[in-house]
Amino acid sequence: MGIGGKHFSTLSADHPSMHEFPDTVAIDVVILPPGPIMDMAIGANRILLAGTPGGGIRLERGDCLPHISVAMFPARREDIPEITAKVDRIARRCSPMALTIDTIAKHRVRTGETVSVFHIPRPEILQLFHKTVMNAVKSYTASPAGPEMFAGEASADSIDCLLRFPKTSAYERYSPHITLGFGDLPELIPGIDFPVRFEATKAAICRLGNHCTCRGIIAGFDLGAGQIAGHGRAVRR
Secondary structure, eight states, X not given: OOSSSOOOTTOOTTOGGGGGSOSEEEEEEEEEOOHHHHHXXXXXXXXXXXXXXXXXXXXXXXXXXXXXXXXXXXXXXXXHHHHHXXXXXXXXXXXXXXXXXXXXXXXXXXXXXXXXXXEOXXXXXXXXXXXXXXXXXXXXXXXXXXXXXXXXXXXXXXHHHHHHHHHXXXXXXXXXXXXXXESOOOSOOTTOOSSEEEEEOEEEEEEEBGGGOEEEEEEEEETTOOEEOTTSOEEOO
């Protein structure tokens, strides 16, 4: 993958980057939107930052990627290669997804602050991908280890968000979105006409940072990549 990190579809336990992780790592399996949607999210984030300097979330292509969370949990470092292999198999069997951003949604977090997001209606294919990934990785959920699980500093609210995900944001409560940042974003933004439709073809495992941002890609996957069959044709498994 060329967005925000390297592509390790079969990450090994002895890969150099693995030794840089703490024993327990806060990770997020995500869908990565295509470049134009990333740029649209970054532009909306800049509008928020203009109104709230130092607002806590500054989206970037490099180390704070716009993304759609699929499964968020703490994992043991030594389990990451197995988790990667399981997500890779699921991604290969999943077709690229036709997704839509239909509006800007806002909600208050436990601190009382407002968070603005691109709301994405939940199509069946994304719900199935979410459910399949959650079922595949739930046995790898590790005991939480505090802020050191995250890349950089992490607030108590970030830890709480990570640990509450299975109960408050998964399965029938799953509500896909792209977080834009803190603040009350106008519902009408010049240059953005809703609904915005796009095709998602990439998934990834990311390391979480403060505010459960996607701070870097541990492993990346092409949806529906398939494999080469014996007769030389690509098949989806």
